[in-house]
Amino acid sequence: MGIDLAIIGGTGLYQLEGFEVGESIEGVTPFGPPSAPIRCGRIEGRKIAFLARHGEQHQHLPHRINYRANLWALHAAGARRIVAVNAVGGIGEENPPRRLVIPDQIIDYSHGRFDSFCDRADAPVEHVDFTEPYSVSLRQALAAAAAACSLQVTDRGTYGCTQGPRLETRAEIQRMARDGCSLVGMTGMPEAVLARELKADYACLAAVANWAAGCGDQVEITMEEITEHLAAAYGDAHRLLLALIHALPAS
Numbered sequence: 001m002g003i004d005l006a007i008i009g010g011t012g013l014y015q016l017e018g019f020e021v022g023e024s025i026e027g028v029t030p031f032g033p034p035s036a037p038i039r040c041g042r043i044e045g046r047k048i049a050f051l052a053r054h055g056e057q058h059q060h061l062p063h064r065i066n067y068r069a070n071l072w073a074l075h076a077a078g079a080r081r082i083v084a085v086n087a088v089g090g091i092g093e094e095n096p097p098r099r100l101v102i103p104d105q106i107i108d109y110s111h112g113r114f115d116s117f118c119d120r121a122d123a124p125v126e127h128v129d130f131t132e133p134y135s136v137s138l139r140q141a142l143a144a145a146a147a148a149c150s151l152q153v154t155d156r157g158t159y160g161c162t163q164g165p166r167l168e169t170r171a172e173i174q175r176m177a178r179d180g181c182s183l184v185g186m187t188g189m190p191e192a193v194l195a196r197e198l199k200a201d202y203a204c205l206a207a208v209a210n211w212a213a214g215c216g217d218q219v220e221i222t223m224e225e226i227t228e229h230l231a232a233a234y235g236d237a238h239r240l241l242l243a244l245i246h247a248l249p250a251s
């Protein structure tokens with residue numbers, strides 16, 4: 001069974017517009033249950049799989065998501081090309097709220113998450129190359145899809161992954177900016193490296209939900225603001241994903 005494209009939905013993205021689910025794959029992996037059933041179906045004739053990273057009722061906190069089960073289940077379903085949609089805070093001026101970003105680098109500030117499939121008694125020790133944490137070809141395909149629907153996107157950036165669930169302090173964001181981060185989110189890792197261990201093509205489509213702490217004029221970041229900006233950004237994300245799917249070779 002092959003899947004042409006798998007999409008992992010982040011905060012606020014629990015289903016795909018116009019996606020008719022043909023089959024749902026439920027079940028437990030060697031690492032426990034994934035966040036939600038994998039919804040499989042077709043869009044424009046292409047086989048698509050969708051997984052809600054936080055669960056379909058948003059019941060899993062970022063640091064408690066079973067990333068290994070999610071990636072394992074997608075891989076077992078036949079996914080070899082994965083676009084991960086992540087809500088993020090924008091750090092640099094090029095990433096204001098509502099902007100879609102295709103980052104090219106990661107700095108991982110999270111801790112205590114299971115971040116390798118090798119972490120099992122019977123698994124061989126492997127040190128995967130992670131110089132380029134995202135698939136270059138899939139990033140290019142995302143950028144081309146954005147251009148095809150005349151969407152302004154930022155086509156590079158460094159995703160800093162924090163532990164959550166709290167948002168960051170101003171000083172933490174200043175430090176991340178000095179480190180070179182242009183985005184901050186809580187779910188980019190270990191998802192990306194687990195995809196790499198499974199040799200899947202994986203790229204991130206980040207949706208800027210707010211200015212990161214201390215970056216805009218706002219005194220505090222509110223959930224209302226995040227929800228409003230994300231809804232707008234996801235409208236664009238859906239268009240972009242449809243253009244990406246349209247450009248995939250038919251299977």
Ligand code: HPA
Pocket residue numbers: 087088089090162167168184185186209210211212213226
């Ligand atoms: N920080 C971390 N994660 C986030 C943010 C943020 O400001 N916005 C959306 N996800």
